[in-house]
Amino acid sequence: MARSTHTVTNQVPPLVGYDVFGADRALVAAVERHVAPELLDEVRGELSGLGRTAGSAQAQEWGVLANENPPRLHTHDRYGHRVDEVEFHPAWHRLLGKGVAAGLTAAWARPAGHVRRAAGFLMWTQVEAGNGCPLSMTHAAVPALRTDPALAAEWEPRLTSTVYDRDLRPAEQKAGVLFGMGMTEKQGGSDVRANTTVARPLAEDGTYELTGHKWFCSAPMSDGFLVLAQAPGGLTCFLVPRVLADGTRNVFLLQRLKDKLGNRSNASSEVEFDGTWARRVGEEGRGVRTIIGMVAATRLDCVLGSAGLMRQAVAQAVHHCTYREAFGGRLIDKPLMRNVLADLAIESEAATTLGLRLAAAYDDGSEQERAFLRLAVPAAKYWVTKRCTPVAVEAAECLGGNGYVEESGLPRLVRESPLNSIWEGAGNVQALDVLRALQREPEALNAYLQEVGRARGADHRLDAAIKNLLTELADLEGIEARARRLVERLALVLQGALLVRYAPPEVADAFCGSRLGGDWGTAFGTLPHTLDLASVVERARPVS
Structure with a gap:
């Protein structure tokens, strides 16, 4: 028998068995700010329940298992019949079922639905980010379907249901359904107008058959999909059911699953259509306009998902440094480590505060708020998702070598962190979308300026940043080449204005x-030493 060579000491207890909602002061404050007083007790109770589930050992184990056992594609059965099915580990179904039951696809059907869903989505992402894809697609399908009232009446009750039904059968026989999306093709990528998938009208009005492919099809096990194809009248949006009304499988040929850097638990596929039955959504030739509501909603989920990953990375780093001792004291009390943790915490809180503000604009629904979202969503999507990766990497470094080991959970966060920056339009796509809003929709800029203007006079550095931003906006020469810089400033000024008002x-x-003030290095941990960093770190500590 091996002899004992040492006693295990100075090891950090796992961050488990806590309320992910109650332990996140920035998130709690945002929910309390944006939810009407008469709903607040109900919403807090609901989110605390989900938070306790998210922080439980069981849910965290599900996340590990789903990540370690990725989906498998079965194109044929044992007899050679085409089945095109994706097999998932049971942990995936448990995670997805909890997400649906928690209302993460039901925002459109409840008061304060977008804020409560945003908070829940942000928390559930921290357990395992992969199942966020079908939750997001299903949630985001609603505004696209609402362009066709008959389709919306048929599908919306199923999409917003809190029942998770994993069986492949006709949607009419199910109490709840999930949706996926297929937009991009090999030759076009983000340039969807280059799509070559053809939609041929059938005898029944509004029905078509599709021939072509999709290079990325999200959540291929879903009950329905919104796809873009070229109809006689131009690029058009279609609903493709997975199973037809008579119980037969629609032609939905899964060619392979993508082997991705992260997001391993979620199936992303390549699919071919060959006489696939589809129903038109909206008018022919207006596919982009029809599906844009879905795109905007999923882009907000990119912001929320990145905010969730950042929060979990910061929580793990602060938790570790609270218990770990080195060089004669706790890491959290060391001035340089405290600076790093505070810098990370500020980034996380700014992302959370902005994400919940955008969700509140969806709940409001006024013309002013819709105009605000038109500019704020792509700007936030650009900036917050890009900040996620450096936050995750720096948080892993706070754990030293332990942060590079899979058991810590940080490597999974690092691999996941770039996804939201790429998904639903990478950085350049978002920057160009902001430019389009600035050039074509002046009401969007007016709404943005009114929002940041509410904080003017409260901080001289914010005031100076707003002034400089207005100068940049006044000079449109060479605007595309410097679009990234402009969008970064739009996002930072908006975050600063929100934090000045609320943090x-x-x-x-x-x-x-x-x-905003310029006294900041290129790496985390370079905040001015005169600031109250201890209070910033304490606010970020995950204690319910």
């Missing part, structure tokens, strides 16, 4: 002094 003074002071 504790030490958080707003640190954000404005670094992100």
Whole structure:
């Protein structure tokens, strides 16, 4: 028998058995800010329940198992019949079932639905991000289907259901359904107008058969899909059911599953259509306009998903440094480590605050708020998703070598972190979308300026940043080449304005002094040492 050579000491207890909602002060404050008082007790109770589930050992184990056992594609059965099915580990179904039951596809059917869903989505992402894809697609399909009232009446009750039904059968026989999406093709990528999939009208009005392919088809096990194809009248949006009304499988040929850097638990596929039955959504030739509501909703989920990953990375880093001792004291008390943790915490809180503000605009639904979303969503999607990866990497470094080991969970966060920046339009696509809004929709800029203007006079660095931003906006020469810089400033000014209004003074002071004031290095941990960093870190500590 091996002899004992040492005693295990100075090891950090796992961050488990806690309320992910109650432990996130920035998230709690945002929910309390944006939910009407008469609903607040109900919403807090609901989110605390989901938070306790998210922080449980069982849910965290599901996340590990789903990630370690990726989906498998079965194109044929044992007799050679084409089946095109995706097999998932049971942990995936448990995660997805919990997400549906928690209302993460039901925002459109409840009061304050978008804020409560945004908070829940942000939390559930921290357990395992892969199942967020079908939850997001299903949630986002609703605004696209609403362009056709008859389709919306048929499908919306199933899409917003809290029942998870994994069986492949006609949607009419199910209490709840999931949706996926197929837009991009090999030759076009983000340029969907280059799509070559052809839609041929059938005898029944509004029905077509599709021939072509999709290079990326999200959530291929879903009950229905929104896809773009070239109809006689131009690029058009279609609904493709997985199973037809008579119980037969639609022609939905899964060619392979993508082997991805992260997001391993979620199936992303290549699919071919060959006489596939589809129903038109909206008018012929207006496919992009029809599906744009879905795209905007999923882009907000990219912001929320990245905010969730950042929050989990920061929570793990602060938790580790609270318990780990080195060089004669706790890491959290070391000035340089405290600076790093505070810098990470500020980035996380800014992302959470912005994400929930955008969700509240969806709940409001006024013309002013819709105009605000037109500019704020692509700007936030550009910036927040790009900040996710450096936050995750720096948080892993806070754990030292342990953060590079799979058991810590940080490598999974690092691999997941670039996804939301790429999904639903990478950085350049978002920047160009912002430029289109600035050039074609002046009401969007007016709504944005009114939002940031509510914080003017509260911080001189924010005031100066707003002034500089207005100068940039006044000079449109060479605007495309400097679009990324402009969008970054739009996002930072908006985050700064929100934090000045709503965050504790030490958080707003640190954000404005670094992100807007210029006293900030290129790496995390370079905040001005005169700030109250201890309070910033304490606010980020995951204690319910």
